[in-house]
Amino acid sequence: MADARIEFLAGSPAALFITGARATGKTTTARRHATTVIQLDNADEAAAIRADPDTALRDLEPPILLDEWQTVPEVLSAVKRAVDLDRIPGRFILSGSVRSARDPSLWPGTGRLLPVTMHPLTVRERVGAIGVEFLERLRDREDIRLPANPPDLRGYVDAALEGGFPEAVLEGEPARRDAWLDGYLRHMVTRDPSTLGVSPDSNRLSRFFGAYALNTSGLATDATLIKAASIDRRTGESYTRLLSDLGVIAELPAWHGNRLARLVKGRKRLVADTGLWAAAVGIDAATVMSSGDLIGRLLETFVINQLRAETALMTRGPQLCHLRVAEGRHEVDLIADFGARGIVAIEIKATNAPDASDARHLLWLRDELGPQFVAGAVLHVGSRKYRLSDSIEAIPICALWA
Incomplete structure (x- = not known):
């Protein structure tokens, strides 16, 4: 791309x-x-x-x-x-x-x-898929295709844990790939900061990135991260800027609209590559599969990173945000704000057969925004695409690279 x-x-x-x-x-x-x-x-x-x-x-x-x-x-x-x-x-x-x-x-x-x-390679780039970007197809109600052999949940976990760094992907053998990612992580906290003219304490920076990784796809506060890393607020702020400048973390802003009240303003934290996330947290596929929380964080980070890479190369692409109402009454994983061209909203679920209950936050948002809401999707790990409600579909995650 x-x-x-x-x-x-x-x-x-x-x-x-x-x-x-x-x-x-x-x-x-x-x-x-x-x-x-x-x-x-x-x-x-x-x-x-x-x-x-x-x-x-x-x-x-x-x-x-x-x-x-x-x-x-x-x-x-x-x-x-x-x-x-x-x-x-x-x-x-x-x-x-x-x-x-x-x-x-x-x-x-x-x-x-x-x-x-x-960004690190997307699956779409790796398989050589070409065509209109997924979010634009969804917004314009174009036909959403699927690969011939959609993966199951374990297949998605394996794909996410590979990450997208070209050299890691080319290693092929999982043990060598993991060794490459471990080396990248060590280099990142010891030597890469010098390219930006800073020399942080590598142990503290490693702890901070580990805490950040554990909270990927979440709304962890600055206080939570600095407490976990045993550092002060100023150091935490400088480490966040450093890791952002190194391109290994990203933060989605909260979406705000005039029609909605009591929206949470916190940023959604993301590790920019799910392979690097696995190295920082120290886990493998078996560990992920044993934890619903880890599966959810991995899949959400994986999907959002695929779409971040795609939108970064678009002309006048959407702003990517998240949405959460105070006290967690409503939460939408990803908002693609196309400005005057409308809002696309996405939920990411580790289920193979989502129903209307999985789309309840999208249904609420559609009803609140009216014509401003142009399309919604529940991205899931099943193999079928089907309609959940007016303007809202259930779509397998693999449609991102079909």
Whole structure:
């Protein structure tokens, strides 16, 4: 999906800015679209760019990939000047570390950088499925197809635990894959923070990420996480920013609408890859299958991450949120807010035959929002698709990659 997005955006004179967690395939993908590749983590190549970036960039044949740009952040100012001076489409591609929007080194790129955010591979990408994104098909009431052989619950658990990091997926053998993910986790808490110029206590950061992982797809408060990790509030806030900048966590905001009252404002916490979640929590498929709570957290995180990756590469895609009414009277796992184009709401259930009771929160939301609610779905682990009520369907999770 990222390749198609890059090809589309290459028609703009603005530079493409490819970001994402480490090992999501940023450099591999970017290289496929570049004629000239400059590795800025190579001391010799970095020295030449740092000495006179304007001249160096002018003499290179486009498209130009500036990989690991964050090691020479001043290159962004040179890219800005080049884009302003000569508006050649698709001239620059930058890839490297995720950086916070608060980082002053990114300011020269405002209006000159088109972001392409890469997530771990989705199942849809792995099986090579193409076509209109699932949420748009659901919103437009288009036919929802299913694979020839839908998985059962254990199949979904196994797929989720593989995660989507390309190198882990390519390992094939589960024990080697798990070893790769364990290594990624260790590297993430000991060495990756240095790429963002910070040096946290690795033991405390590991505890914090472990606590975060245990609460994935939940609304754990900051107080809950910092207590579990035995750290103070300021440290917890800095660790949350750090892990977000590293691309390994995400937070869904609470949805708010004028028609609804007493909505909870807390953010839904998510680990950005379910394979990494398993490494952080220290579990395998057998452990997950023995716990309804773990199954629920894993499936919800897995599904939302599939849709996050999809919407990140859409033009004017929906904002993804969650909804919960105070005291838990109503809760919807995922809201896809298309603005004036309406609301799509999704519940994720570890059942193979959902009924109207599984859709009760969607029915409530549909009745509250009226025409603003355009479609709802209960995504489940069964093999059949069927209508539950007006505008609400039961759909197997595997429709995401059919």
